Amino acid sequence: MSVYRFKSRETGDLVMLPQHGKRLLEILGKDPSGPGVIQPAEMTGAVAAIRAAVAQDEAQRQPQKTADDDGDDNDAASSDEVSLRLRSAPFIEMLQRCEQAGVDIVWGV
Numbered sequence: 669m670s671v672y673r674f675k676s677r678e679t680g681d682l683v684m685l686p687q688h689g690k691r692l693l694e695i696l697g698k699d700p701s702g703p704g705v706i707q708p709a710e711m712t713g714a715v716a717a718i719r720a721a722v723a724q725d726e727a728q729r730q731p732q733k734t735a736d737d738d739g740d741d742n743d744a745a746s747s748d749e750v751s752l753r754l755r756s757a758p759f760i761e762m763l764q765r766c767e768q769a770g771v772d773i774v775w776g777v
Contacts, residue, residue, distance in 0.1 A: 672700075675777070678769040679762050688755050689775070695721045703776030711767035718756050718763075725752040 672689025674682040684692070693700040696714050706714060729751070766773050 672775055674759070674762060674773050674775050676762065676766045676773045677771045678766045682758055682762050684755075684759075691752075692718065692756060692759055693775075703774065706763070706766075706773040708767050708770050708772070711763045711773075715760055715763050718760055722751075722753045722756060 671686060672684045672693075674684070674689075690700040693704070695717050696706070696710075697717075698704050698706070762773060
């Protein structure tokens with residue numbers, strides 16, 4: 669899949685690069701290899717699963733201070749990465765709006 673395009677009747681399309689869309693679908697326990705659907709009844713659980721993954725991701729990103737740490741940021745590459753919290757925010761908003769409207773979210777169709 670070149671990109672993931674999440675669609676609903678309630679929101680505009682949400683387009684994600686393959687690695688990011690795949691990660692979110694795996695967090696939700698969905699098969700990222702083909703088309704799929706998230707139904708309104710699943711959306712509260714989906715939001716909770718993403719928020720739990722965000723908390724875990726942020727806990728892993730916490731810098732480990734050592735005694736010989738001079739305060740320099742030697743890990744510039746990781747600080748330039750976009751966090752899961754930021755990447756998932758539009759998807760969480762889409763889930764919440766679609767749940768309120770009672771409409772499905774589909775991808776790969």
